[in-house]
Amino acid sequence: MACISRQNVGKYIYLYESVSFRDQDGRPRNKKVSIGKIDPVTGKPVFKKEYLERMAAAGTPIEQEAPSIPRETLEIARNILASNKRYGSMCLFLKLANSINLLPLLQNAFSVQFREIFTLACFLVESQEPLLYCKEWLSQTESMPLLNSTLSSQRISELLTAMTENQRDEFYSSWIEQAQENEFIALDITSISSYSQLLESSEWGYNRDHEDLPQINLCMLFGEGSRLPIYQTSYRGSLKDVTTLRTALEEVTSLIPGCAIRIVMDKGFYSRKNIDEMLNPDRPVHFLVSVPFTSALAKKQVESVQKDIHDLDYTIPTPDGGIQGIHKVRTWHTDKRNAKLHVHIYLNSVRQVTERTKLYTYITELKREALKNPVNPQYTAEFKKYLIIRNASKSSEGLTVNVRKDVIAKKMQTCGWMVLLSDSVDNAEEALTIYRAKDVVEKSFSRLKNTLDLNRLRVHNDERMENKLFISFIALLLISELHQRMLRGGLYKTYTMHELLLKVRKLRVARLNGKRIVQPISKEQHEIFKALGFEDPVG
Numbered sequence: 001m002a003c004i005s006r007q008n009v010g011k012y013i014y015l016y017e018s019v020s021f022r023d024q025d026g027r028p029r030n031k032k033v034s035i036g037k038i039d040p041v042t043g044k045p046v047f048k049k050e051y052l053e054r055m056a057a058a059g060t061p062i063e064q065e066a067p068s069i070p071r072e073t074l075e076i077a078r079n080i081l082a083s084n085k086r087y088g089s090m091c092l093f094l095k096l097a098n099s100i101n102l103l104p105l106l107q108n109a110f111s112v113q114f115r116e117i118f119t120l121a122c123f124l125v126e127s128q129e130p131l132l133y134c135k136e137w138l139s140q141t142e143s144m145p146l147l148n149s150t151l152s153s154q155r156i157s158e159l160l161t162a163m164t165e166n167q168r169d170e171f172y173s174s175w176i177e178q179a180q181e182n183e184f185i186a187l188d189i190t191s192i193s194s195y196s197q198l199l200e201s202s203e204w205g206y207n208r209d210h211e212d213l214p215q216i217n218l219c220m221l222f223g224e225g226s227r228l229p230i231y232q233t234s235y236r237g238s239l240k241d242v243t244t245l246r247t248a249l250e251e252v253t254s255l256i257p258g259c260a261i262r263i264v265m266d267k268g269f270y271s272r273k274n275i276d277e278m279l280n281p282d283r284p285v286h287f288l289v290s291v292p293f294t295s296a297l298a299k300k301q302v303e304s305v306q307k308d309i310h311d312l313d314y315t316i317p318t319p320d321g322g323i324q325g326i327h328k329v330r331t332w333h334t335d336k337r338n339a340k341l342h343v344h345i346y347l348n349s350v351r352q353v354t355e356r357t358k359l360y361t362y363i364t365e366l367k368r369e370a371l372k373n374p375v376n377p378q379y380t381a382e383f384k385k386y387l388i389i390r391n392a393s394k395s396s397e398g399l400t401v402n403v404r405k406d407v408i409a410k411k412m413q414t415c416g417w418m419v420l421l422s423d424s425v426d427n428a429e430e431a432l433t434i435y436r437a438k439d440v441v442e443k444s445f446s447r448l449k450n451t452l453d454l455n456r457l458r459v460h461n462d463e464r465m466e467n468k469l470f471i472s473f474i475a476l477l478l479i480s481e482l483h484q485r486m487l488r489g490g491l492y493k494t495y496t497m498h499e500l501l502l503k504v505r506k507l508r509v510a511r512l513n514g515k516r517i518v519q520p521i522s523k524e525q526h527e528i529f530k531a532l533g534f535e536d537p538v539g
Contacts, residue, residue: 005032013038015045085142087518088507088525091537093122094144096481099533100228101178106474109171115147116159121475123151125482126501131156131468142509160464168470172231179223179230184262184288186222186438187248187269191215218469219248224264224437228480232473234466245274249285261285262424264438267292270421276334279423288434291419298419301328301345309347316346316429323348325428344420344428352416359411363403370401482532489531504528507537 002019016032023029036047047062055062097103097118106114123134132153139150149155192215221231233251249261263278267290278285291298308314309324316325324347332339363386369379374389383389386407392400425431479497486492491500508519521529521536529536 004035006038012040015047017051084508084510086140086505086507087142087509088537089126089501089505090122090142090144091507092482092501092504092529092532092534093118093125093478095532095534096478096485100477100481102474102477105171105174105178108174109167110163113159113163115144116149116151116155117163117471117474119143119147119149119151120156120159120471121478124472124475125478126505128498131471141505157464160467163467163470165466168466171470176230179226179228184224184264184286184434184437185230186224186264187219187245188266188438189217189219189268191217216465221248221263224434227484229473229476232469234469245269246277253283262287264288264434266290266438270295275332275421279332279334279337279339281337284423286422286424288420288422288425288431290435291421293414293417293419297343297421299413301330301343301419302414302417304328305345309345314428316432318432321350323432325432327426327428327431329426339423342422342424342426342431344422344425344431346418346420346428346432348416348418350416355415356412359408359415363408367401367403371399374399374401485532489533491528491531495528500528 002017005016005018007014007016014034015036015038017035019031019033021029021031034048035051036045038044039046052062094103103114103118106118110117119138120131120134123129123131123137127133127137129137134151134156135153216234219233220229222229231248231251233248245265249263253261263285265287270289270291275287275289278287291301293299293302305326305328309326311324314324314326316323326345328343328345330341330343332341366379366382366386369376370383370387370389374383376383386404388402388404390400390402391398420431420435422431425434482497486495486497486500495503504525507521507525510517510519518537526536
């Protein structure tokens, strides 16, 4: 016969199955087998797995209650879970900021709010979400030291009101002074649309995204060597590029008096007035600008080199196959003086053939459409531009369609050609290299709109708009520095920037009894930080 007995061993009570029997000599014996113990918290038995299986097989199953967890253990677990947060991405952002000396300049300008501004910028880079979702992100992410804010939507709204123009200018002044380089600064403008009717700066104008909405214009200056943003400023949406150049340059020079400026611009900034302004001896600006073929200057320069451009001596090797380039010196007449300017004329023969084939194909398809339906409203403007359509009773189609060959010939005169104008760059290959590096601004505008929540302005007054743009500028600094380090480290072969941030942010940290415990870094995370030029995160 079997029974269960208890036996005290120290502070625990163990359970035994006792079986009484008689041996072969008839003497009583007892056999004990350990089958479990008493839970010290609940006082209920906790049986071993083998005993439960044996009883179930014998047809007398026992319901086993789950063992309790000691209160001390539960409390420790709750504390660890409550304080367990993502740590890797914020650690990376701090390393990036330190590498470009960002935080001291930000703190100097925004002594009270700089931690909140930096945290919001980090949120934009990692999450690519609107600012109103920052509170939830911050609850799962270890913030920078001494950040005493949850950054709720109400607090963000207060922050966007509290930041002042003087504080922004103080930061820009320090940043420009630190970032001054003896090189060209790329300058360009983009438009940002808004649904709000309360923004004074939001006006109708040429929308670069082809959206039927009012907009503001955002002008950005980038260092072509550092490839970091240097300055940004916004303008009313109705203003054109050519009218904003001098204002942008005056803002920079007023922030840093005596700052030597060397600007590279696309053809949207070309005008005689702008060139005259930059040649002003009282406040000269060194420049390299693309000249549009709507100007007589560009057409004349192309005509002047038509016969010589194909000479072997004018070949410039490039990664995409090479182009022809000629340097000329021309006199520019202004009211105050006559200046010698450097004109660089380029011909990309491959592009010329490609554009010609594309144009001829388009005109052929357009002609066929006209024969099918000469009044098709979808093509009215294009028909008028490229074709001559006449009624003809003798024709089987009832009309004749001829191509305006003079228009085609005029368009082909500039296919594959480019003209650059500079006051200081006297080498065609160097000028081409400088101008092509300007794409840093175009790519940054793409990041602003697609990554940093600036495809729409979700604010309702100009001051909040300027402060949101400023926070995005800080985020763009982090993205630009990370981008350069990913390029140098060859990380784009394995990750996109978003994928890299997802890998890094898996590193977690917890706090227990005031002690900070960092999760061990994985081999993959170690390789990422190493390729970026940083030491591994430490506790």
